[in-house]
Amino acid sequence: MTEAPKFAFASATLALGGKTILQNITFDIAAGDFVCIIGASGCGKTTALRLAAGLYQPTTGEVRLDSHPMTAPRPDVAIVFQDYGKALLPWRTATGNISLAMEAGGVPKAERGDRIAELLTLVGLSGQGEKYPGEMSGGMQQRLQIARCLAQNPSVLLMDEPFGALDAMTRQGLQDEVLELVARSGTTVIFVTHDLEEAIYLGDRVIGLLPHPGRVGIDVPVRLSRPRDQLTTREDPEFLRLRRELFDFIKGSEA
Numbered sequence: 588m589t590e591a592p593k594f595a596f597a598s599a600t601l602a603l604g605g606k607t608i609l610q611n612i613t614f615d616i617a618a619g620d621f622v623c624i625i626g627a628s629g630c631g632k633t634t635a636l637r638l639a640a641g642l643y644q645p646t647t648g649e650v651r652l653d654s655h656p657m658t659a660p661r662p663d664v665a666i667v668f669q670d671y672g673k674a675l676l677p678w679r680t681a682t683g684n685i686s687l688a689m690e691a692g693g694v695p696k697a698e699r700g701d702r703i704a705e706l707l708t709l710v711g712l713s714g715q716g717e718k719y720p721g722e723m724s725g726g727m728q729q730r731l732q733i734a735r736c737l738a739q740n741p742s743v744l745l746m747d748e749p750f751g752a753l754d755a756m757t758r759q760g761l762q763d764e765v766l767e768l769v770a771r772s773g774t775t776v777i778f779v780t781h782d783l784e785e786a787i788y789l790g791d792r793v794i795g796l797l798p799h800p801g802r803v804g805i806d807v808p809v810r811l812s813r814p815r816d817q818l819t820t821r822e823d824p825e826f827l828r829l830r831r832e833l834f835d836f837i838k839g840s841e842a
């Protein structure tokens with residue numbers, strides 16, 4: 588018997604303001620898979636993620652988590668946004684920001700302290716709990732946002748260009764940290780990026796959307812061994828082949 592997918596878009600179509608933004612989106616995601624979504628600017632990547640989060644309801648079709656339609660946002664589906672500055676509360680310390688997610692999840696106060704310390708260590712912010720977001724670098728703020736999401740114990744992590752605003756070195760470091768976290772926790776991930784190399788480096792699979800309206804145009808497996816390595820993985824002939832295939836896809840989709 589084949590296992591039911593963790594997450595499924597089943598002929599999901601979404602119209603907003605009388606315009607079809609996403610059309611007939613269909614794909615399944617197995618539990619623990621890391622799926623990246625790419626596509627030209629404005630093709631509907633963020634909107635697809637918002638559908639996955641239950642922030643939008645499909646006009647027709649369904650989005651399902653564990654075989655149940657997503658009718659509203661759920662605490663076991665967490666989103667990491669690109670704009671960490673807006674996602675974090677500036678008047679709360681790092682500890683306070685993580686604690687908020689636990690308060691919302693009903694975690695008793697007595698249990699929060701140890702778990703917060705554990706999460707801070709997990710994302711490389713050990714000992715930084717009393718800092719305010721404004722006292723942290725961009726990379727640290729993004730780590731904090733990830734820790735806050737993990738505090739929800741999500742079974743699905745949705746990430747919308749989370750490293751887009753960071754410099755190349757910080758970005759690569761965080762890519763590896765996320766891969767490690769995910770490998771350890773078994774979390775299912777949907778990761779939106781416009782960076783083709785990032786998608787191949789991270790993903791088990793890359794889905795490309797075509798624009799106007801957003802449709803699935805390509806869905807390719809990434810057959811690169813794990814753990815990935817910033818140098819050797821990116822030099823692998825399969826990496827280069829995929830990069831060319833996805834580059835041609837994006838170029839063709841804009842024509």
Ligand SMILES: Nc1ncnc2c1ncn2[C@@H]1O[C@H](COP(=O)(O)OP(=O)(O)OP(=O)(O)O)[C@@H](O)[C@H]1O
Nearest residue numbers: 603604608626627628629630631632633634635781
């Ligand atoms: N609430 C809305 N009402 C009407 N149109 C919308 C709404 N939200 C998004 N759109 C339109 O849907 C399309 C897809 O937008 P979306 O932000 O999902 O694309 P994207 O692929 O994430 O783009 P980018 O890579 O530039 O971030 C765009 O044409 C956008 O103008």
